[in-house]
Amino acid sequence: MDQRPNGGPLAFNTMRLTWPDLPHRVRDRVADLAGAEVVNARGTTTGFGPGFAGIVDLANGTRVFVKATGEHEHPWSIGLARAELRANAALPETVPAPRLLWSDQGAWTLAGFECLEGASPSLPWSTSDLGRVFDALTDLARTPLTPGHALIPIVTSDTEFFTVWESFAKRPKQERLAAAARGGRWGEWALRHVDTFVAWECEAAAACAGGALVHGDLRADNVVIDTCGKAWMVDWPHATVGAPWLDLAFFLPSVEMQGGGSALEHFRSHPLGVSVGHRELRAVVTVLTGYFMLSSWQDAPEQIPRLREFQAAQAIPAARWLQALEPELAG
Structure with a gap:
């Protein structure tokens, strides 16, 4: 079991999609939603979801944390992706959670969150x-x-x-x-x-x-x-x-x-x-x-x-x- 010294096992998934794994139409849709061309994307392996999750750098100098879950690629996880959109829309503004900036619920559920520096x-x-x-x-x-x-x-x-x-x-x-x-x-x-x-x-x-x-x-x-x-x-x-x-x-x-x-x-x-x-x-x-x-x-x-x-x-x-x-x- 992978773990850090004395830190117990870690929650991670090496089978997560990377940015290049996403279809071109999905990457283009992320750019449309974000309002700028994507110049760099760094995925994460933390957590258990199989979809893409990571920081996307935009041509306008801003960053957004993007999640992309495909309905056909991961049918069992699409429900969680959509539940997260509903939950974030219901959170009080004072809750210490990154703000949901935009989303799309087509064949792929896409979400762009405020990118935290930490x-x-x-x-x-x-x-x-x-x-x-x-x-x-x-x-x-x-x-x-x-x-x-x-x-x-x-x-x-x-x-x-x-x-x-x-x-x-x-x-x-x-x-x-x-x-x-x-x-x-x-x-x-x-x-x-x-x-x-x-x-x-x-x-x-x-x-x-x-x-x-x-x-x-x-x-x-x-x-x-x-x-x-x-x-x-x-x-x-x-x-x-x-x-x-x-x-x-x-x-x-x-x-x-x-x-x-x-x-x-x-x-x-x-x-x-x-x-x-x-x-x-x-x-x-x-x-x-x-x-x-x-x-x-x-x-x-x-x-x-x-x-x-x-x-x-x-x-x-x-x-x-x-x-x-x-x-x-x-x-």
Whole structure:
């Protein structure tokens, strides 16, 4: 598994399209939308999407961050690309997210975003970078939603997320055993406690309900620290409305995975986490553990070969967090 020293695995996809991979008509359309000829383009391999994503330099001296996803080339990912357009249109102006400058939804979904001057956090996480993200999460949770926004509640956005363990428990026994075998000792652990997890996850939907803006997929590769030290959040296709502490909880397994310290300790020391009840937190960590663990036992999706490794690495700190909340699960 590719990783930085003591920084955990990285979210990246070497199968991403490059600028030359895009059809000429798509490159020409980007230039039309941007209002100037493209003189240079530098793609990125961070993140898991297979489409093009990168910085495009324009003949008028400006830059734009461009995403291009083809309907026929990547039919499963076009939904996320279009969801990101809807989400960015609904974000309040004060949210630390790059502005959507233009878009096009034809056979290719194209988007041009404000180009941030900065970089992803260095890994393993530094105290300073982590503190900047924690401060940004506090501000995000307190940001009023835009009146008339189109974002939907998290409890209705992905109902399967709240029943991951129940769905697993209903599978035929041989299928459960074969899937769990991929998880080694953690698979054995999951099989021993699956009935308990099914009971706890029943409380997750109620725990997640709320009226705050939720990014829903925050991790290091979806953060940019700009040249002034401000933390920006990018890639918003999973944005929903829910409890104000959810992004903190969703974020922390990846933090622990990438050398940033204990998820449990960070949660309980953060202003958004101190007042969350034990049962609510247990329910959410239960579904987080199930999501990462059970997903990691599946075959990798086409054109995203690293995803399952990354999910497996997040499953371990999530499971340890659950064990810390309920010590009888240890061992």
